[in-house]
Amino acid sequence: MTKSSKLFLDSDIIISSFISKTGAASFIVNQKDLILSISNLSEKEIRIVMARLKIERKALDKVSDNFIKIGLKENTTTIKEKYSKYTSDPNDAHIVAGAVKSKSKFLISYNLKHYKSEAIKRDFDIILTTPAKFLQYLRSRN
Amino acid sequence: MSGTVLPSVYTPEQVATILQLSKSTIYELISRGELAAKKIGKVYRIPATSISFAITGLDNDLYMAEKEDLKILPKVQNELAKVRSEL
Numbered sequence: 001m002t003k004s005s006k007l008f009l010d011s012d013i014i015i016s017s018f019i020s021k022t023g024a025a026s027f028i029v030n031q032k033d034l035i036l037s038i039s040n041l042s043e044k045e046i047r048i049v050m051a052r053l054k055i056e057r058k059a060l061d062k063v064s065d066n067f068i069k070i071g072l073k074e075n076t077t078t079i080k081e082k083y084s085k086y087t088s089d090p091n092d093a094h095i096v097a098g099a100v101k102s103k104s105k106f107l108i109s110y111n112l113k114h115y116k117s118e119a120i121k122r123d124f125d126i127i128l129t130t131p132a133k134f135l136q137y138l139r140s141r142n
Numbered sequence: 143m144s145g146t147v148l149p150s151v152y153t154p155e156q157v158a159t160i161l162q163l164s165k166s167t168i169y170e171l172i173s174r175g176e177l178a179a180k181k182i183g184k185v186y187r188i189p190a191t192s193i194s195f196a197i198t199g200l201d202n203d204l205y206m207a208e209k210e211d212l213k214i215l216p217k218v219q220n221e222l223a224k225v226r227s228e229l
Binding site: 011012015016019020022023024025027041044045048049052053076089091092094110111130131132133135136139 | 195199200201204205207208210211212213214215217218219221222223225226227229
């Protein structure tokens with residue numbers, strides 16, 4: 001497999017990967033052959049959720065090198081103005097912003113119902129999918 | 143889900159119908175080891191997990207891996223939604 005697949009990971013994927021080591025999210029997060037991105041805002045929320053769920057900080061530090069960190073410099077209000085039309089919950093807008101800024105081809109999330117997948121595909125050519133469906137897609141290419 | 147109990151094993155004929163392949167292709171896939179099956183006497187039986195893709199859209203290992211995540215997901219998403227509303 002070549003490093004041709006650029007993915008932006010929703011925070012639910014990263015956090016799930018720390019709790020369930022045999023889950024599909026963990027497999028994605030630990031894939032060395034994919035270009036994985038998160039944003040500065042994702043990292044912030046991941047760290048807060050980890051603390052609240054009592055997940056050790058080092059879990060994220062261990063896999064941190066697997067990710068490209070995208071800096072979203074706009075404030076959350078501006079991000080919501082620009083991207084909330086792609087989500088059913090405006091609070092998820094920064095995930096779409098991160099996927100766009102990272103120039104990812106896939107947005108991997110378990111929260112599919114919160115994103116407007118057709119609009120995201122149409123306007124940014126980004127495919128919204130789950131970890132297992134993405135892994136199935138990779139297998140279909142071989 | 144309708145509550146219908148799916149069989150845990152299938153005959154090669156049934157699998158041919160489900161996957162829309164010929165019976166001879168199914169036997170070929172079994173002999174090449176691409177489709178896991180068990181020979182019982184003179185006949186083959188194919189476990190449902192071998193044709194998971196036709197039912198779930200995922201290979202069985204990926205289906206199981208996703209199920210593993212789904213067990214813990216409500217807790218994760220609930221906490222994440224709270225944190226996002228505070229950002």
